[in-house]
Amino acid sequence: MKQSWRPGTMIYPLPAVLVSCGSTEQTRNLITVAWTGTICSDPAMCYISVQRPRYSHHILMEEMEFTINLTTERMARATDWCGVRSGREYDKWRETGLTPVKGQMVGCYYIEESPVSIECRVKEVVHLGTHDMFIADVLNVIVDDRYIDAQTGALRLEDAGLIAYAHGHYYTLGRELGHFGFSVRKSPKKGGGRR
Amino acid sequence: MKQSWRPGTMIYPLPAVLVSCGSTEQTRNLITVAWTGTICSDPAMCYISVQRPRYSHHILMEEMEFTINLTTERMARATDWCGVRSGREYDKWRETGLTPVKGQMVGCYYIEESPVSIECRVKEVVHLGTHDMFIADVLNVIVDDRYIDAQTGALRLEDAGLIAYAHGHYYTLGRELGHFGFSVRKSPKKGGGRR
Numbered sequence: 001m002k003q004s005w006r007p008g009t010m011i012y013p014l015p016a017v018l019v020s021c022g023s024t025e026q027t028r029n030l031i032t033v034a035w036t037g038t039i040c041s042d043p044a045m046c047y048i049s050v051q052r053p054r055y056s057h058h059i060l061m062e063e064m065e066f067t068i069n070l071t072t073e074r075m076a077r078a079t080d081w082c083g084v085r086s087g088r089e090y091d092k093w094r095e096t097g098l099t100p101v102k103g104q105m106v107g108c109y110y111i112e113e114s115p116v117s118i119e120c121r122v123k124e125v126v127h128l129g130t131h132d133m134f135i136a137d138v139l140n141v142i143v144d145d146r147y148i149d150a151q152t153g154a155l156r157l158e159d160a161g162l163i164a165y166a167h168g169h170y171y172t173l174g175r176e177l178g179h180f181g182f183s184v185r186k187s188p189k190k191g192g193g194r195r
Numbered sequence: 196m197k198q199s200w201r202p203g204t205m206i207y208p209l210p211a212v213l214v215s216c217g218s219t220e221q222t223r224n225l226i227t228v229a230w231t232g233t234i235c236s237d238p239a240m241c242y243i244s245v246q247r248p249r250y251s252h253h254i255l256m257e258e259m260e261f262t263i264n265l266t267t268e269r270m271a272r273a274t275d276w277c278g279v280r281s282g283r284e285y286d287k288w289r290e291t292g293l294t295p296v297k298g299q300m301v302g303c304y305y306i307e308e309s310p311v312s313i314e315c316r317v318k319e320v321v322h323l324g325t326h327d328m329f330i331a332d333v334l335n336v337i338v339d340d341r342y343i344d345a346q347t348g349a350l351r352l353e354d355a356g357l358i359a360y361a362h363g364h365y366y367t368l369g370r371e372l373g374h375f376g377f378s379v380r381k382s383p384k385k386g387g388g389r390r
Contacts, residue, residue, distance in 0.1 A: 001340045007239040007333040013359045037232035039244045040323035044202040049234045081378040116205050128235035138202040145196045157362040164208045164359050167352040174369030183276040
């Protein structure tokens with residue numbers, strides 16, 4: 001049986017990324033964001049939605065740049081902590097022990113411990129309600145080479161221990177069910193599909 | 196060591212939802228979408244990004260409504276299949292065996308087998324590049340009551356077997372790492388945080 005619920009935010013699972021912003025040691029901050037995703041493949045574009053009262057909001061509005069840092073099981077506690085504490089009261093970099101590295105294409109810092117950091121420039125800010133959506137161009141992707149296969153050059157993101165967020169809980173990724181396209185592969189080998 | 200890659204779509208893990216659209220038995224279709232997410236909490240708003248050449252694109256443009264159906268391990272093969280096949284050539288409902296149920300607040304059908312279906316009305320279409328972003332209001336959330344705790348009324352989405360998509364692979368969700376807020380709970384009990 002089905003129940004109808006009032007409108008709500010029920011798209012899951014989502015990433016729980018650490019967004020870094022602020023181009024100086026004084027202003028740099030970290031903010032945990034699940035309202036994020038890809039909006040266009042070419043050009044590569046993405047968004048983050050941030051509530052106006054949040055400390056990072058004015059930094060984003062002033063600098064119009066941010067970096068999306070993917071998070072891992074090892075970073076789960078820091079990810080959660082940056083989602084419940086404010087940069088007004090804490091130096092989140094110092095408190096979490098995450099290592100800031102000066103960006104390459106943007107002024108803000110990226111997280112050394114993150115397997116993938118995505119440098120973005122805001123193109124448009126859309127005022128929606130509780131949240132403003134920052135629509136951005138991807139300028140650069142910084143990848144930890146420990147996840148790059150030395151033989152093939154392919155990114156083995158499955159080794160990074162990424163985490164997902166679903167309806168108030170954080171999870172590891174579990175069993176692989178198959179590659180994109182596995183359902184139309186002739187071979188009966190499960191998960192044998194290739195993009 | 197870090198490597199810089201050219202701009203790309205590297206935000207993961209993402210949901211791999213089945214979007215249903217089309218309000219008649221002749222036009223109804225299913226499309227697999229990972230470029231989706233929440234963009235505002237209140238009012239509840241979300242988006243899907245769809246390539247213009249895809250068969251569903253003109254249905255979306257004409258009817259300006261769609262339903263986001265969350266997908267599960269049982270639906271993984273159908274989800275992948277709907278991502279590589281076109282509604283121009285197949286009746287995807289018939290081929291996948293998924294059960295169409297007429298929507299409540301929108302004309303399109305939702306998937307009976309989906310634990311959560313989110314009915315949406317398009318508010319704006321933003322032309323970006325390869326993809327158009329359909330920005331939408333959430334009108335209604337349809338929940339399978341087998342995942343609703345009879346005692347508390349809470350949604351036990353963790354029992355639904357949701358799947359995630361990351362860099363060309365589908366995964367189950369794995370181990371729970373904690374509730375939102377677990378990092379600031381006084382109790383040492385892991386995952387004891389409450390929103």
